[in-house]
Amino acid sequence: LPTQPGQPGAKKGAEPGADTAKPRLVYLDPTLVVDGKWGPLPRIGPNGRKPAQVYARPFRNPGSKPRVAIVMVGLGLEAKVTKAALKGLPGSVTLAFSAYAPNLYGWTEQARAGGHEILIELPIAGRKGARAEPGPKALGAGLSPEVNKDRLHWVLSRFVGYVGVIGDRDEGLSAQPAAFTPVLDDMLGRGLIYLQPRPTSADAGPARPGVGHVDLWLDPVLDPDTIDRRMRLAEALARGRGW
Numbered sequence: 001l002p003t004q005p006g007q008p009g010a011k012k013g014a015e016p017g018a019d020t021a022k023p024r025l026v027y028l029d030p031t032l033v034v035d036g037k038w039g040p041l042p043r044i045g046p047n048g049r050k051p052a053q054v055y056a057r058p059f060r061n062p063g064s065k066p067r068v069a070i071v072m073v074g075l076g077l078e079a080k081v082t083k084a085a086l087k088g089l090p091g092s093v094t095l096a097f098s099a100y101a102p103n104l105y106g107w108t109e110q111a112r113a114g115g116h117e118i119l120i121e122l123p124i125a126g127r128k129g130a131r132a133e134p135g136p137k138a139l140g141a142g143l144s145p146e147v148n149k150d151r152l153h154w155v156l157s158r159f160v161g162y163v164g165v166i167g168d169r170d171e172g173l174s175a176q177p178a179a180f181t182p183v184l185d186d187m188l189g190r191g192l193i194y195l196q197p198r199p200t201s202a203d204a205g206p207a208r209p210g211v212g213h214v215d216l217w218l219d220p221v222l223d224p225d226t227i228d229r230r231m232r233l234a235e236a237l238a239r240g241r242g243w
Contacts, residue, residue, distance in 0.1 A: 028161050029049075029054055031046055032054060038157040040160055041156050042156060042162075042192060043191065044189075051162070051192055052163045052191055055162065057094075057117040066235075070092075071095075071096055072085055072089065072093055072094070072095055073096040073166065074121070075096060076100075076102070076107050077100065086107075086111060086114055095111045096118070096119040096166050097111075097118065099120055099121055099123060099154075100137075104158050104159040108162070119163065119165060119195065120155060120158060120159070120164075122168070123138040123139070123155065123168065124138055124139045124167055124168055138151070139152060141179040143179075145179075145182045148182070152183055152187070162192075164192040165192055165195070167195070167196055184211070194210065194212070196212065196214065217230075218230045
């Protein structure tokens with residue numbers, strides 16, 4: 001996205017997309033929030049300005065080189081892990097924070113100060129055999145649209161300044177359009193993006209603007225060699241199709 005007015009771009013001579021610039025993300029815009037039951041909710045602002053655009057990390061890619069987007073999920077719940085991510089990861093890595101984490105405003109302020117684009121995680125009741133308990137505010141296919149919408153708004157009100165939402169890799173709600181479509185419509189109608197946790201299937205129909213899909217998880221096994229192989233696979237995918 002283009003650099004916002006008054007926002008510094010990359011340093012002169014820096015490699016396009018490099019982190020040497022450490023671009024500062026734009027201020028938190030009060031015109032992009034509306035009061036909700038649980039707190040501030042994102043919305044599309046004047047002149048069609050969307051949170052997904054306003055809060056995006058500036059990026060230049062002359063020559064359309066292959067791109068790889070990396071998201072680190074699960075942040076905020078464990079202070080040691082979160083501090084390590086904020087200190088050790090380059091600003092081009094997107095950080096996703098749990099809606100259940102304490103001190104979210106503090107963590108996300110540090111993330112944005114470090115140039116990280118941020119997402120909020122959507123807790124969704126998992127498929128059979130899911131690895132983790134989704135928590136008391138999880139959305140689910142067995143809940144009414146009103147309950148799912150109320151829980152979504154609770155999640156979206158945890159903090160401000162994020163570009164969108166990411167689902168959990170074990171969730172099954174997005175595979176059930178009747179239950180998930182109203183949730184997705186609400187998110188997209190607020191000018192957010194949604195990052196679906198699994199690759200799209202061949203029969204999923206045309207992609208919706210604002211919806212992306214995770215191509216692969218880098219850490220199915222917490223082993224350096226496995227993660228290296230997954231990184232090489234990500235690189236091969238990018239070289240093959242451009243992203």
